[in-house]
Amino acid sequence: MAAIVGIILRVLEERAEIIGKIVISLIGFAWTMATFFIVPVLIYEKISVFKAIKRSALVFKDTWGETFIGHFGLGIIIFLLALLGLIPAALGYMMGGLLLVIGFAIAILYWIIIACVGSAAQGVLTAALYRYATTGKISPDIVPEHLLKPYTNEVL
Numbered sequence: 001m002a003a004i005v006g007i008i009l010r011v012l013e014e015r016a017e018i019i020g021k022i023v024i025s026l027i028g029f030a031w032t033m034a035t036f037f038i039v040p041v042l043i044y045e046k047i048s049v050f051k052a053i054k055r056s057a058l059v060f061k062d063t064w065g066e067t068f069i070g071h072f073g074l075g076i077i078i079f080l081l082a083l084l085g086l087i088p089a090a091l092g093y094m095m096g097g098l099l100l101v102i103g104f105a106i107a108i109l110y111w112i113i114i115a116c117v118g119s120a121a122q123g124v125l126t127a128a129l130y131r132y133a134t135t136g137k138i139s140p141d142i143v144p145e146h147l148l149k150p151y152t153n154e155v156l
Contacts, residue, residue, distance in 0.1 A: 001049060002038075005031055036060045036067065039123075040130035063133040070125050078118040085110040 009031070013024045034057035041052045041059065060067060085107040092103015131137065 001053075002031075002035055033057075033060050033064070037126065037130050037133070040127050044130070044134075059130060059133045063129055066132065067129055070129060071122065074118075074121055074125055078114060078121070081118075082111060082114050085114065 006028070009024055009028045013021050013028075016024055035053060037056040037059045038052055041047070041055045042049070045052070045055060047055065087107075088103045088110070089107035090103070092100045092106075095103070
């Protein structure tokens with residue numbers, strides 16, 4: 001369903017003038033946000049797709065701040081880690097020859113691993129945010145109990 005909506009929005013965007021493109025982009029953004037929690041809703045609540053879209057939108061509305069901050073922060077961390085992949089590529093480029101190929105191969109392999117780890121981390125974060133939005137609790141499996149307590153002036 002998301003693919004169908006995406007295709008429809010893309011076709012409309014290609015045919016629209018500049019104002020229409022802006023409006024369609026905003027609709028696409030709203031659709032993305034409304035379906036942000038669709039997978040956890042479908043898994044945990046076992047409801048129909050249309051009800052899941054409505055439920056996902058409500059969950060997102062309740063936690064939009066935490067969602068943006070969490071995913072933006074995680075995105076920055078993943079980006080910074082991905083920058084480290086430039087090191088073997090740059091070293092290979094400076095050394096030349098076979099080391100050029102080896103440096104770029106290491107960088108590409110590293111970026112593939114970072115992409116997989118980042119995707120898994122985004123999924124875990126989405127599930128944790130869904131749990132927080134629906135129960136008001138953070139799972140101790142994800143964040144240890146002692147980290148959830150308010151800061152005090154006690155010596156650790």
